[in-house]
Amino acid sequence: MSFLQKQASESYLVGVLLAIAGGYLDVYTYVCRGGVFANAQTGNIVLLGINVADGNWEKLSGYTWPILAFMAGILVAELVKREFRHETVIHWRQIVLVLEFAVLWTIAFIPSGAHDEAVNVAVSFVCSMQVESFRTFHGSSAYATTMCTGNLRSATEQFFKYNVTKDKQAIKKSLQYYGIILFFIVGAIVGTVITRIFMEKSALVACVLLLVVFVIMFIPAGDGQRE
Numbered sequence: 001m002s003f004l005q006k007q008a009s010e011s012y013l014v015g016v017l018l019a020i021a022g023g024y025l026d027v028y029t030y031v032c033r034g035g036v037f038a039n040a041q042t043g044n045i046v047l048l049g050i051n052v053a054d055g056n057w058e059k060l061s062g063y064t065w066p067i068l069a070f071m072a073g074i075l076v077a078e079l080v081k082r083e084f085r086h087e088t089v090i091h092w093r094q095i096v097l098v099l100e101f102a103v104l105w106t107i108a109f110i111p112s113g114a115h116d117e118a119v120n121v122a123v124s125f126v127c128s129m130q131v132e133s134f135r136t137f138h139g140s141s142a143y144a145t146t147m148c149t150g151n152l153r154s155a156t157e158q159f160f161k162y163n164v165t166k167d168k169q170a171i172k173k174s175l176q177y178y179g180i181i182l183f184f185i186v187g188a189i190v191g192t193v194i195t196r197i198f199m200e201k202s203a204l205v206a207c208v209l210l211l212v213v214f215v216i217m218f219i220p221a222g223d224g225q226r227e
Contacts, residue, residue, distance in 0.1 A: 008217045009093045012137050012176060017216075018130060018145035019180045021209040023187025024194075025104075025127060026146070028203060029120050031195045032112040036062060038123035039131070039146035041070050062117055066124035073128030081133070096133045097214045100126040101207050108203035141173055148184055151177045 008014070022039055029038040037043040048063040077096055084092035103126045107119045131146045144150050155177030162170035195202040 008219050009091060009134065010137050011216070012179075014134065014213050014216060015137050015143060015145060015180055016183045017209050017213050018134055019183040020187035020190070021206050022127070022130070022144075022146035023184040023189075024191035024206050024209070025123060025187075025203075027188045027191035028195050028206070029123050031192065032199045032202075033120050033123075034062060034116040036066055036116075036120045038066065038120060039127045041067050041124070042147075042149070062120070065117065065121045069121040069125040070128040073125040074132045076125075077129040077132040080129075091217050093133045094214055094217050096129050097210050097217075100130055101210045101214070104203045104207050104210070108201050108207070110200060112199045137176065141176065143177060143180055145180070145184075148181050151180050151184075155181065 026037055026039045029036050036047075044063045044066055048060060048067070051057075051059045051063070076099075080095050080099075081092050084090075084095055103122050107122060110119055127146050131144050134145055136142050141154075142150075143154065155174050158170045158174035158177065161167060162174060190205075191202070194205055
């Protein structure tokens with residue numbers, strides 16, 4: 001199956017690019033924005049619990065606000081989908097990408113150490129919009145571009161299914177999921193190197209990835225449905 005067959009926003013290539021961006025942004029906020037995870041809120045929830053147990057009350061807002069921002073991003077993504085899903089000029093998911101691009105471009109010019117808490121809130125917000133908007137490839141296989149736990153579960157489940165049934169579709173799905181995880185790791189590795197060199201400006205690399213995805217989505221969707 002071609003990368004760009006069917007719905008363009010549900011192509012595997014889009015999933016790969018967004019997974020790279022997801023891993024990259026998690027490293028970005030952790031390395032130069034105060035050790036907070038923008039994508040995986042499980043980590044922030046755990047860190048919140050640790051600081052509550054240790055009585056570090058002054059640190060709680062640094063983890064609480066990104067969690068709340070993540071929730072808000074889900075709501076906004078659903079609102080954008082409801083209001084623009086029948087738009088014919090631009091796909092509603094492209095609107096989400098524009099919002100994410102604008103936020104990341106802005107924070108690239110906010111020095112590391114200055115307003116880091118607000119930056120983490122903003123990144124958590126747009127990352128949650130991304131994960132809510134890009135949830136399947138080819139309309140069937142559910143996945144996530146900003147975290148790996150669900151992808152790891154699905155990959156291993158499909159691998160087990162293949163070993164039991166020899167269903168070629170199962171092994172194909174398994175490899176797709178493992179591929180998304182691999183590219184997330186690639187994003188984290190590249191993000192670590194670039195962020196340590198360019199610090200806050202390294203957010204511009206994620207902007208480039210989003211721009212590529214935005215352009216890809218103008219490619220005709222073939223026989224897929226516009227969702």
